[in-house]
Amino acid sequence: MNEPIIVLNFKTYTEGTGKNAVAIAQACKDVSDETGAHIAVAPQLPDIYRVASIVDIPVFSQHVDGVEPGSFTGHIMAEAVKEAGAIGTLINHSERRLKLADIDASVTAAGRTGLTTIVCTNNIATTIAASTLGPDYVAVEPPELIGSGIPVSKADPEVVSGSVKAVRNINPDVKVLCGAGISKGEDMKAALELGSVGVLLASGVVKSNDPKKALFDLVNGI
Numbered sequence: 001m002n003e004p005i006i007v008l009n010f011k012t013y014t015e016g017t018g019k020n021a022v023a024i025a026q027a028c029k030d031v032s033d034e035t036g037a038h039i040a041v042a043p044q045l046p047d048i049y050r051v052a053s054i055v056d057i058p059v060f061s062q063h064v065d066g067v068e069p070g071s072f073t074g075h076i077m078a079e080a081v082k083e084a085g086a087i088g089t090l091i092n093h094s095e096r097r098l099k100l101a102d103i104d105a106s107v108t109a110a111g112r113t114g115l116t117t118i119v120c121t122n123n124i125a126t127t128i129a130a131s132t133l134g135p136d137y138v139a140v141e142p143p144e145l146i147g148s149g150i151p152v153s154k155a156d157p158e159v160v161s162g163s164v165k166a167v168r169n170i171n172p173d174v175k176v177l178c179g180a181g182i183s184k185g186e187d188m189k190a191a192l193e194l195g196s197v198g199v200l201l202a203s204g205v206v207k208s209n210d211p212k213k214a215l216f217d218l219v220n221g222i
Contacts, residue, residue: 001038001040001058001088001116002038003038003175003197003198004038004188004192004196004197004198004199004222005038005039005040005177005197005198005199006037006038006039006040006188006198006199006201006215006218006219007039007040007041007042007060007090007118007139007177007198007199007200007201008024008028008039008040008041008042008201008202008205008206009042009062009090009093009200009201009202009206010024010041010042010043010044010047010062010202010206011044011062011095011202011203011206012044013202013203013206013207015206015207016043016044016206017044017047018047018050021041021043021044021047021050021051022047022050022051022054022055024041024205024206024211025041025043025051025054025055025057025059026054026055027211027212027215028041028055028057028211028215029055029056029057030212031212031215031216031219032057035216035219035222037215037219037222038198039057039058039215040057040058040059040060040087040088041057041058041059041060042059042060042061042062042090043059043062044062045061045062045063045076045081048061048081048084048085048086049084049085051085052084052085052086053085058087058088059085059086059087060086060087060088060089060090060116060118061076061081061086061088061089061090061115062089062090062093062096063076063089063090063091063093063096063106064076064077064078064081064089064091064106064109064110064115065077065078065105065106065109066102066104066105066106066107066108066109067105067109068109077109078106078109078110078112078113078115079113081113081115082113082114082115086115087115087116088110088115088116088117088118088136089106089110089115089116089117089118090118090120090139090200091103091106091107091110091117091118091119091120091135092106092119092120092121092130093120093141094120094122094141100129103119103130103133104133107119107133107134107135111134116136116137117135117136117137118135118136118137118138118139118177118200119133119135119137119138119139120138120139120141120179120200121138121139121140121141121163122140122141122142123140123142123159124159124162124163124166127140127163127166127167127176128166128167128170131166131167131170131171131174132170132171134171134173134174135174136174136175137174137175137176137177137197138163138167138174138175138176138177139176139177139178139179139200140159140160140163140176140177140178140179140180140196141179141180141200142159142180157190157194160176160178160191160194160195160196161194161195163176164176164194164195164196165195175196175197176195176196176197177196177197177198177199177200178191178194178196178198178199178200179199179200179201181204182199182200182201182204182218183201183203183204183205183214183218184204184217184218184221185217185218185219185220185221186221187199187218187221188218188219188220188221188222189221189222190221191221192221192222199218201218204218205218
């Protein structure tokens with residue numbers, strides 16, 4: 001993916017479910033076309049195919065399991081996610097926490113199918129651990145700031161800059177995204193100044209009364 005990037009997580013908000021998921025994805029596509037910003041979306045699993053089929057935009061899954069084709073009823077297989085139209089996946093979001101071995105298995109499964117991986121972390125120590133697994137990105141998101149409207153780039157900038165420095169020392173091929181509380185252009189600008197290559201956000205856009213306007217405000221920080 002080109003950088004800087006914006007990854008919009010729809011979570012399980014009704015505002016980003018079903019036909020609403022398509023509408024928000026289309027708003028992202030429109031803003032991307034008008035500004036040149038690089039925007040990807042992460043709708044709920046049942047909406048991946050719908051969004052990817054209707055809107056020409058990079059689509060991420062919100063999760064994949066570290067399983068191979070076989071007898072794994074109820075699991076989310078990387079091959080199925082890719083077949084549905086996703087080009088990448090989130091792993092270990094704070095609302096879908098995994099043990100380190102499971103993160104490794106999910107990264108491996110995603111890599112097996114060519115999916116871009118974003119492993120979410122909550123502090124410098126977990127960022128270091130995640131980066132050793134070789135994902136494409138780590139997204140630093142202190143959970144207490146998620147959905148708070150208080151951006152991590154302001155509340156705890158050291159966790160971003162420290163993560164960037166640590167990752168560069170361990171695995172320079174892994175890039176850092178900034179998450180939690182990101183909603184405005186000034187937040188985006190601060191995140192990039194701290195060394196991240198983009199942001200992971202959700203409610204600031206998905207639950208906005210005007211998602212397209214919120215996105216325009218965000219990309220003003222690039």
